[in-house]
Amino acid sequence: MHMMDTPLVLTSFLNRAERYFHAKKIYSRTSPTTIHEFTYKEYVKRTRKLADALTKLGMTRGMKVGTFAWNHHRHLEAYFAVPCAGAVLHMINIRMTPEHIAYVINHAEDEILLIDDNLVPLLAPIASQLTTVKQFIVMGDNVALDSVPLPNALSYEDILTEASDDYSFPENVDENAPAGMCYTSATTGMPKGVVYTHRSIVLHSMAAGLSDSIGVCENDVVLPVVPMFHANAWGLPFASVLFGSTQVLPGPMFTPQLLLDLFVQYKVTLTAGVPTIWLGVLQEQRNNPRDLSSLRSIVCGGSASPMGLIRGFEEEGGIPYYTGYGMTETSPLVSLSTYLSHMQDYSSDEKMHVRVTQGITMPLIETRVVNENGEVPWDGKTMGEITIRGPWIAAEYYKDERTQEAFKDGWLYTGDIAVMTSDGYIKITDRTKDLIKSGGEWISSVELENALMSHEKVFEAAVIAIPHEKWLERPLACVVPKPEFKDTITKEELLDSLRNQFHKTWIPDDVVFLDEIPKTSVGKFMKVKLREDLKDFRVEV
């Protein structure tokens, strides 16, 4: 042994935070009117108590402990108490259907569940279907156990009161031991599980702290809008503890007003969420401007951001807006739209065309966009599927035969269709299943959507394939107008705006106006639903 064989484990994050960042603060909104505030010292103490309490309740190495919760301090305590004790934190997506929720809890074999008091109504109806859960624990400021319709439920605060903060986390956890798990929705069938290891989370957190990445640091005040039940809140809670960042956890409510108020009140420097969130925040900020000078970065992922949205934050607010790429299977950070040094002199327009991509790949991660001829040229045109490998990329779905569909030859096949820019930036053009194949040509629904969403009268837009006798498929634009243009917007002006930008074969055959685009549990456009809703739509000739 030449170098020390120090394992890469999460306990080192907790020890570091306790040692160096004990006086730093964590703010946590537990209700619309209550903000809980404590120091990292108290945080680590409560985390030890939680580990002690759960151990007394029977938590053992490798046991799955589920959380069904918003972004708050108790969830953050579970984020470390469970894996540092050697058990596995299963972050359950509360926005799934009841059927899927029951499935993932049973499939993961969760034995203990930590549930927000205000989410009990979502879980109670399926409680009887949960075959492995032995203990329900309800999290909240004032839990009235009498009125909790879950068998033998305990109160989180009660068990912490009785627990000891002398608890010591085991020192012999293997870096390849499972630490956490998330399920991701599948095109068909039940959700698929991904298991993170201590090593994968440690390396992912280091990547999040790089100057050339998100750059999470001690000076940051981090507000994750992305839920802690969705791809580890993009790893921000882990990285924040490692680097000792101040944390602001927004709890169950995150309207644009509430978010902007938190940004101002706590001088938030770094925040992250999906485009839908930022569309609302930008609109509210335009209507009621606040001082956002503390914000150094907005990180956006989940789906592509319209250029107008990015421009709004960058040019009106002076706030760098980074598009990232990743998924549950990738921990999730794969790439980020940071600038390379030669882009410093780009015009504002050229810079926007960088920001709108999914960015350049992180150190230690490899990406390839491949089609039937192998890796596509970096020409910004040739489409292929994104494949990924690296130390924080899943190797399999948890006990799931669908592993073989996505994991081949050591690479994850993402099902996302992209081109590579000449600088090697990934630019997503579609999901494999959302590509429109018209007369043998691939048409990118995402590019048409982005163009439509840049139109001044459009709030949101989705483009889907509809059946066509001659071309097999043709694009149909589904548009939600901004309220003030609802009565005046016309199909023709939208199609005209597209004609200036795309070849005529790409122009949608028609436009339908909707009140909203149906969305998935994580805020992405649910095109399956849209196609289903519009399956009988025929273009009027």
Next chain:
Amino acid sequence: MHMMDTPLVLTSFLNRAERYFHAKKIYSRTSPTTIHEFTYKEYVKRTRKLADALTKLGMTRGMKVGTFAWNHHRHLEAYFAVPCAGAVLHMINIRMTPEHIAYVINHAEDEILLIDDNLVPLLAPIASQLTTVKQFIVMGDNVALDSVPLPNALSYEDILTEASDDYSFPENVDENAPAGMCYTSATTGMPKGVVYTHRSIVLHSMAAGLSDSIGVCENDVVLPVVPMFHANAWGLPFASVLFGSTQVLPGPMFTPQLLLDLFVQYKVTLTAGVPTIWLGVLQEQRNNPRDLSSLRSIVCGGSASPMGLIRGFEEEGGIPYYTGYGMTETSPLVSLSTYLSHMQDYSSDEKMHVRVTQGITMPLIETRVVNENGEVPWDGKTMGEITIRGPWIAAEYYKDERTQEAFKDGWLYTGDIAVMTSDGYIKITDRTKDLIKSGGEWISSVELENALMSHEKVFEAAVIAIPHEKWLERPLACVVPKPEFKDTITKEELLDSLRNQFHKTWIPDDVVFLDEIPKTSVGKFMKVKLREDLKDFRVEV
């Protein structure tokens, strides 16, 4: 296997640089008048060729390949060609004595040696003592092999010309395989070897890229003054390739003038070296000011920096000056004097008192300052020995029984004496062997030296112990005056300046004026020599 078991190996750095940073530049001074300039694309190509050439010459997995060279592009080629091929890069400190040089080459069992043409005269006299070396290869722009007094020597450029850039690095190198090695001088006896692994170098490089650390990034233009034969040039060549930084390698000459000219010519953003270098650079910059606005960080290590030096760069030049701590055994990055967020509002004086410490410990690394009672309190006063553990800390000396003196209970015992500030910053007060024990009290020679070096008439100062009948040891100040004060400086004014700052028991018994302080091969004060030179010194009473 939940996550991909992607090994942490250096080949991933090279592949990343080739893929994304192919157009970025590396500048390398090979002589006082020649600067070699090429792109990363050509760099990787030549690195492949070097691996091919060395393989043809018999390089195998695990074989030790020595380098005896300054900081230049050929050395950088060897930095990756050797370990990525599975062999081990032994970076030989050219400043050691001939006896030590012969020892380390034989002890490491180097079979191939890459030697700078201008360093051949240092090596040739001991060539016949090298029992394991089978092949000498001479690096230079115009190597005249006829005049090289080494048996069967080859020219580096000749073997590259004949090599193929189709060479593929093996994909099955284990992350715990040895990648590099350095020897460090010992208090007594021969130098001790440290072996770095792929994993330790990868993790160390990630740490160097953190926002809260050195923050090496693609936008950086990095000039390592610290030699590539000394503790991996503090890891900067590895990190620069990982992050795609522009590199400026200063070659065999680095006078203050030449360094400042390079800073200006290439708009250097980040540089690193020992205090002696920065003392000279600051003096030259004061005499002939240049535009140093591109410099975002000076990193200083090796020994403590006088506060006047730090203040000079920070206050006169607006250039942040970070003190780091580390050693050959620690890869070397252990800690860095970055500010925590609560220090932002510190006064200029308070900030200087942070910068002058060895800083806060890196993520994934643990440090403890311990004395006979265990960890010392964080009071800025109680001295103890620095102990370290973590994934880029050595676990042993290579085939050396002295391992057991320094490595105990999983910790490295550094022999450095320090206090911990209330924020957990390490502040070195001495080497164990340099501590002055006067009447049962420990006196820190480093604190006295720093105070003396802050005196306007002093260029350099060292404080050593001299024998004393009553107190056993007493401090003696050895001072090099600035040239302009050489004839006017007095002992009394120096001692008076100390009386304002230290308890009377700490005031040196006498001052001797010297023309220079003897230094070790890496620029540290050689107090052993000083004590030897002054062993008969007696204080005049």
